[in-house]
Amino acid sequence: MKRSGWFSRTALILGLGFLYVPIxxxxxxxxxxxxLVTVWDSANSPTLRWYFELFRNEQILSAAWLSIKVAALAAxxxxxxxxxxxxxxxxxxPFRGRTLLSGxxxxxxxxxxxxxxxxxxxxxxxxxxxxxxxxxxxxxxITLAHITFTMAxxxxxxxxxxxxxxxxxxxxxxxxxxxxxxxxxRITLPLIAPAIISGWLLAFxxxxxxxxxxxxxxxxxxxxxxMVIFSKVRLGVSPDVNALATxxxxxxxxxxxxxxxLMRRRERRREREVQAATAANL
Amino acid sequence: xxxxxxxxxxxxxxxxxxxxxxxxxxxxxxVAVNDVSLEIYRGEIFCLLGGSGSGKTTxxxxxxxxxxxxAGRIVIDGQDMTGIPPYDRPVNMMFQSYALFPHMTVxxxxxxxxxxxxLPKGEIAARVAEILEIVKMTPYAKRKPHQLSGGQxxxxxxxxxxxxxxxxxxxDEPLGALDKKLxxxxxxxxxxxxxxxxxxxxxxxxxxxEAMTLASRIGVMNHGTIAQVxxxxxxxxxxxxxxxxxxxxxxxxxxGRLVEDEPDYVRVESPELGATIYVSHGISSPPDARxxxxxxxxKIAISRERPDAQExxxxxxxxxxxxxxxxxxxxxxxxSGKMVRVTQPNITRHADGRITWDEAVYLSWDPTSPxxxxx
Amino acid sequence: xxxxxxxxxxxxxxxxxxLWLLLFFLVPFVIVLKISFxxxxxxxPPYAPLLEWTGDRLAAIRINFENYSYLFTxxxxxxxxxxxxxxxxxxxxxxxxxxxPMAYAIARAPGxxxxxxxxxxxxxxxxxxxxxxxxWIGLLRNNGLINNALMALGIIDxxxxxxxxxxxxxxxxxxxxxxxxxxxxxxxxxxxxxxxxxxxxxxxxxxxxxxxRITLPLSVPGIVAGSLLxxxxxxxxxxxxxxxxxxxxxxxxxVLWDEFFSNRDWPVASAVAIVMLLLLVVPIMLxxxxxxxxxxxxx
Numbered sequence: 001m002k003r004s005g006w007f008s009r010t011a012l013i014l015g016l017g018f019l020y021v022p023i024x025x026x027x028x029x030x031x032x033x034x035x036l037v038t039v040w041d042s043a044n045s046p047t048l049r050w051y052f053e054l055f056r057n058e059q060i061l062s063a064a065w066l067s068i069k070v071a072a073l074a075a076x077x078x079x080x081x082x083x084x085x086x087x088x089x090x091x092x093x094p095f096r097g098r099t100l101l102s103g104x105x106x107x108x109x110x111x112x113x114x115x116x117x118x119x120x121x122x123x124x125x126x127x128x129x130x131x132x133x134x135x136x137x138x139x140x141x142i143t144l145a146h147i148t149f150t151m152a153x154x155x156x157x158x159x160x161x162x163x164x165x166x167x168x169x170x171x172x173x174x175x176x177x178x179x180x181x182x183x184x185x186r187i188t189l190p191l192i193a194p195a196i197i198s199g200w201l202l203a204f205x206x207x208x209x210x211x212x213x214x215x216x217x218x219x220x221x222x223x224x225x226x227m228v229i230f231s232k233v234r235l236g237v238s239p240d241v242n243a244l245a246t247x248x249x250x251x252x253x254x255x256x257x258x259x260x261x262l263m264r265r266r267e268r269r270r271e272r273e274v275q276a277a278t279a280a281n282l
Numbered sequence: 283x284x285x286x287x288x289x290x291x292x293x294x295x296x297x298x299x300x301x302x303x304x305x306x307x308x309x310x311x312x313v314a315v316n317d318v319s320l321e322i323y324r325g326e327i328f329c330l331l332g333g334s335g336s337g338k339t340t341x342x343x344x345x346x347x348x349x350x351x352x353a354g355r356i357v358i359d360g361q362d363m364t365g366i367p368p369y370d371r372p373v374n375m376m377f378q379s380y381a382l383f384p385h386m387t388v389x390x391x392x393x394x395x396x397x398x399x400x401l402p403k404g405e406i407a408a409r410v411a412e413i414l415e416i417v418k419m420t421p422y423a424k425r426k427p428h429q430l431s432g433g434q435x436x437x438x439x440x441x442x443x444x445x446x447x448x449x450x451x452x453x454d455e456p457l458g459a460l461d462k463k464l465x466x467x468x469x470x471x472x473x474x475x476x477x478x479x480x481x482x483x484x485x486x487x488x489x490x491x492e493a494m495t496l497a498s499r500i501g502v503m504n505h506g507t508i509a510q511v512x513x514x515x516x517x518x519x520x521x522x523x524x525x526x527x528x529x530x531x532x533x534x535x536x537x538g539r540l541v542e543d544e545p546d547y548v549r550v551e552s553p554e555l556g557a558t559i560y561v562s563h564g565i566s567s568p569p570d571a572r573x574x575x576x577x578x579x580x581k582i583a584i585s586r587e588r589p590d591a592q593e594x595x596x597x598x599x600x601x602x603x604x605x606x607x608x609x610x611x612x613x614x615x616x617x618s619g620k621m622v623r624v625t626q627p628n629i630t631r632h633a634d635g636r637i638t639w640d641e642a643v644y645l646s647w648d649p650t651s652p653x654x655x656x657x
Numbered sequence: 658x659x660x661x662x663x664x665x666x667x668x669x670x671x672x673x674x675x676l677w678l679l680l681f682f683l684v685p686f687v688i689v690l691k692i693s694f695x696x697x698x699x700x701x702p703p704y705a706p707l708l709e710w711t712g713d714r715l716a717a718i719r720i721n722f723e724n725y726s727y728l729f730t731x732x733x734x735x736x737x738x739x740x741x742x743x744x745x746x747x748x749x750x751x752x753x754x755x756x757x758p759m760a761y762a763i764a765r766a767p768g769x770x771x772x773x774x775x776x777x778x779x780x781x782x783x784x785x786x787x788x789x790x791x792x793w794i795g796l797l798r799n800n801g802l803i804n805n806a807l808m809a810l811g812i813i814d815x816x817x818x819x820x821x822x823x824x825x826x827x828x829x830x831x832x833x834x835x836x837x838x839x840x841x842x843x844x845x846x847x848x849x850x851x852x853x854x855x856x857x858x859x860x861x862x863x864x865x866x867x868x869x870r871i872t873l874p875l876s877v878p879g880i881v882a883g884s885l886l887x888x889x890x891x892x893x894x895x896x897x898x899x900x901x902x903x904x905x906x907x908x909x910x911x912v913l914w915d916e917f918f919s920n921r922d923w924p925v926a927s928a929v930a931i932v933m934l935l936l937l938v939v940p941i942m943l944x945x946x947x948x949x950x951x952x953x954x955x956x
Contacts, residue, residue: 005864008765011758012774018755019781019835022792025802029795039800085674092667097675104678106945110886112893112937114910115930118917119685122927125702126688148681151674156948163952171348172381174368176395176446180666186394190385209786212895216917226787233791233900242795245788252783260776273429 023249030242050243057240060228067208067225070139074146075203079196081147082154082203086195087188089155090162091170108152117216120145124217137219145217146207153206154199161195162188289513290323291499299324299482300345300450305354307340314340316506317354327476327483329493332503333529338486341503342452345484346375359449369398374443375452378459380435382427388414388438389423395446413445416475433464440472444479453485457492469495490530494518502526523657527576534582534622536575540654543569548654550575556618560593562649565656574655579623581651584612584637589646596645598622603638612637614645686934693927694720704923724928734912734929738936741909744823744898745891748830749838752887753880755831756838760879761872763839764846775843782836790829790900797825797901821903829897834890838883845879846872878947885944889937909933 031046032039054060085105089098108116124134124141134140169191173183189196211226218227232238290296298321307315315337322328330338343349345356347368356363363371374395383391389410396406414420417437427435436456443451456472457465473496476483487493493500494514502509502517502525509529510522521527524535536559538552543565550559550573559575589595598616605628612624622645637643695704728734763774781789796802797819804816819825849872857867895910902908907915909929916926 008758008762011755012762015755015759015835016774016777018832019778022789022796022832023781023784025795026788026792036800081674081677084670085678088667088671088674092671095671097671101671101675101678102949103945104682105674106948107941108682109948110889110941110944112890112910112933114893114895114913115689115934118913118926118930119689120681122688122692122923123681123685129702144681148677151677155674160952166379166381168377168379168381169383171346171368172375172377172442173383173394174348175346175373175375176442177369177398178394179369179398182398184666187383205783211787226785229785229787229791230896233787233794236794241788241791245785245792248788249784253780256776256780256783260772264772270428273426277425277429277431277434 023245026242026245027249030239030246032239032242035239050240051247054240054243054247059223060225060240060244063223063225063228066139066222070143070146070214070224071204071207073143074150074207075200077143077147078151078154078203079200082151082199083158083192083196085151085155086158086162086192087184090159091167091188105152105155108149109156111149113149113210113212114216116149117145117213120148120213121216137217138222141217141219142214142222142224145213146203146210149210149213150203150206153202154196157195157199157202158192161192165191289498290326291321296323298322299326299359300484301357302341302345303355303357305341305344305351305356307337307344307349308352313506315344315351318503318506318508319354320501320508320511322482322484324482325480326498327473327485327496329485329487329497329500330503331487331490331493331500331529333488335505336503337506338488338503339454340506342375342454342484342486345450346373346452347371372449373452374446374448374450376439376443376454376456378454380427380439380459382435382438382442384427387424387426388419388430391427391438392442392445395442399446409445413441416444416478417441432459432461433468436460436468440475444475444481448481451481451483453483455487455489456485458487458489465492472496502529504529519653521576521653521655524574524576524655527653527655531578532623533576533578536577536620538573538575540569540571540573547649550654554618554620555596556616557596558593559652560649561652561654565654571656576653576655577647577651579611579625580609582622582624582645582647584614584624584626585644585646586637586641588644591646594647594649594652596622598643598645600637600639600641600643610636612643614643616645689927689930692924693724693931694722695924696721696723697922697924702923703921721924724924725932727925728928728932733907734909737907737909737912738932740906741892741894742936744826744830744908745888745894748827748834748891749884749888751827751831752835752838753884756835756842756883757880760839760842760846763843764849771847778836778839778843786833787896790833790897793825793829793832793901794820797828820901823902823906825901826898826908829901830887830891830894833897834887837886841882841886842876842879845876845882849875878951882944882947882951885940885947889940889944892937893933 030050033044033047034041089102170183170187173187211230214224215227233241300322302318302320305315305318332338344351392410393406414423417440419437457468485496497514499513500517501511504525510526518530527533536552536554538550541551542549545564548561548565552559596616598614600612601615602613604611609625609627614622614624616622692704697703698705766774799816807813853871854867857871893910895914898908899911913926913929916922
């Protein structure tokens with residue numbers, strides 16, 4: 001294996017530093033007693049003061065709960081729709097309207113959020129005028145909006161996983177007597193299960209994280225967590241946001257590390273088995 | 283010796299098992315299969331042989347039901363297959379990539395097709411066990427495909443298709459993914475299993491050696507049409523046209539003009555050879571017609587002295603010698619300037635005395651050896 | 658595959674996401690377009706209908722181009738568009754300059770390290786975007802970490818003003834979008850056959866030449882994909898400039914936001930969105946072409 005030169009290795013270390021210093025600073029200062037965030041109060045720190053304040057903050061807690069509900073619903077909806085779209089694009093060959101579908105399915109990946117947010121709000125307003133649904137704006141409209149912009153990610157993940165598999169797997173199942181529905185549930189779905197899981201997690205994270213679209217389509221009284229954080233930090237730095245950030249980073253880090261370890265273990269086992277199989281063959 | 287039963291394709295009373303009637307398949311403007319008709323009999327191993335783009339795979343996929351013919355129809359065991367989806371056909375396929383389901387064990391892969399027939403659990407288990415025994419994969423029943431070697435995967439794919447007891451088994455390049463040694467071994471295993479189970483096989487391959495060893499008959503395909511149908515011997519020794527002669531094995535082709543055409547012999551005058559060729563069998567062709575004479579390299583003798591015969595002799599100089607181990611290939615430039623390919627078995631181990639570079643030699647052949655082709 | 662059975666099922670599989678995207682993605686743009694031609698008025702919703710019944714059965718269509726002419730006469734909008742394009746372009750170049758060597762180093766790292774390094778790049782992406790941008794406030798403020806550190810080291814005597822400057826916006830965008838540049842670049846660089854560089858060396862090319870003549874041209878698809886993934890959303894970016902940027906020069910996302918939420922002028926906000934979309938139509942289509950080609954290559 002050819003090693004990279006000193007230049008790119010230095011760039012990598014500096015770049016990772018650039019990515020992680022801000023996150024680290026939030027974590028460190030979340031244990032700082034001073035309200036003046038950047039002034040380290042060494043007499044009374046480290047402290048869990050901001051964590052306690054965070055858990056007493058009704059507004060943040062209820063916003064977090066709303067965000068969790070919206071994210072879970074949106075991710076589930078996005079997985080269903082995105083999987084259908086991904087399967088259609090990867091497996092149905094050319095059909096009428098395929099180009100438009102593939103365009104519609106990937107455009108939300110890069111569409112500026114302000115445009116998506118504005119257009120969805122105008123849709124909801126127009127719909128309410130025309131048919132009286134959805135009545136007002138709140139959790140329902142946020143969820144619908146989030147399904148729409150996160151399903152693109154699921155579509156891409158599912159489509160790219162499916163194109164990695166030979167069509168002949170599904171053909172073989174059909175050749176062995178399985179009807180299309182059986183083929184989907186017994187062959188296609190198990191094959192794309194990892195893509196569906198990572199698509200769901202991705203959609204959940206994106207929904208959980210979204211400020212701009214939610215701000216447009218949310219009604220009064222339905223504030224998601226990013227909306228609450230945004231209105232807080234707009235007024236300046238606030239130490240309990242540091243504590244909140246630390247908790248979120250911790251959850252994600254644990255999740256990612258556990259997932260990576262599990263995948264690594266499976267990979268290792270698989271490699272050993274493949275080696276054993278080829279050895280037996282020689 | 284016991285008399286062989288008449289080959290079904292020579293028996294006028296035999297009923298074909300698979301009938302392909304004037305089948306055409308177009309993809310847009312591209313004609314993949316062009317008006318192909320074939321009759322295949324029960325218990326045959328029929329090989330569709332052709333290069334890439336010859337239409338052989340498309341024809342196979344139409345038999346399986348993955349593609350519908352643009353025109354014509356396919357009849358299997360008296361049943362018209364038009365409009366019948368793959369999952370309702372009495373036909374199974376072994377895919378080139380094997381298409382083993384990666385998330386199922388060997389056992390589950392094989393059971394999958396039987397489960398679709400909603401057979402009782404006990405019967406499924408019994409039939410899976412039986413077929414595993416036949417393909418000698420019983421010890422690997424609980425493994426997943428990625429834990430198997432290439433040869434083992436091939437046998438699982440075969441078992442998965444055979445366990446359904448299809449009327450017709452389609453094999454797409456069945457040995458293509460195996461290395462050379464394993465391929466020879468597997469060829470004979472495949473024939474054994476076929477004879478034991480009596481299933482009709484249709485095999486698609488681009489490998490002529492594979493077709494020669496496996497097939498009862500071969501259909502050579504070119505540009506979506508059938509160039510010739512025949513037993514391996516017929517295809518090799520009596521090619522019907524220049525394409526088949528050239529595609530199967532190697533051949534020396536001399537263009538010429540028919541000068542004598544009698545019932546038991548013909549003479550062809552070939553400027554390319556610089557002489558006339560005497561062929562001891564008749565053909566039916568108008569006199570003076572343009573013809574091609576094909577002679578296989580192993581049917582040409584090479585010698586330093588001029589042979590006694592008056593005809594079917596050419597003089598030349600050895601330009602290249604390639605030692606292949608079992609035989610040597612000579613490229614001889616004859617007086618007309620044309621290069622002729624000759625192969626000679628290496629009967630002795632010693633190299634001394636063998637004909638070598640730049641030697642003047644005579645080439646000769648038996649009047650029964652050349653084949654006269656009119657197209 | 659042309660199988661007769663399951664036609665209904667297949668239609669359904671296509672139709673459900675199709676209808677959803679038509680209703681929630683395509684139709685909204687039509688509505689935005691429609692409203693961008695209406696007049697603002699004090700009502701809910703705050704715009705006049707295009708189609709109005711005029712007593713007898715005639716319907717009058719009133720198309721109003723004023724919102725657009727307004728965009729091009731008021732220098733605020735033109736300069737906001739130009740500024741957004743500039744910020745997005747500069748940020749994209751910066752992301753490329755920082756991200757390329759990083760992606761290259763990861764792609765060339767030994768196997769066990771590669772997945773760890775890749776995970777380190779992806780990890781921030783899974784944590785809150787908003788909070789990561791917010792973290793920079795604490796670093797960039799006058800009494801923030803960077804100024805404090807520099808003053809403690811005696812490099813500067815007075816704090817440097819970094820917050821609410823262009824610099825802060827660039828830092829924020831590059832920081833937030835860097836993973837989007839690195840991932841496609843890595844996916845491309847990782848596929849390169851190391852034998853190509855050995856062949857180049859064997860033919861007498863020094864490492865620099867081999868990089869410029871072999872690696873760089875081969876990585877163009879990765880560069881284009883990464884650049885578009887950064888550039889397009891950055892043009893409409895709202896959160897970063899409103900948290901880190903100043904008030905004297907606004908990005909177009911911020912302008913749209915203010916038109917909508919502060920001025921409640923929905924028609925102008927719609928016109929702003931339509932013009933932004935027109936600016937981005939070419940890059941978006943380019944992105945989709947690359948995306949499709951990438952998928953086809955895998956197949």
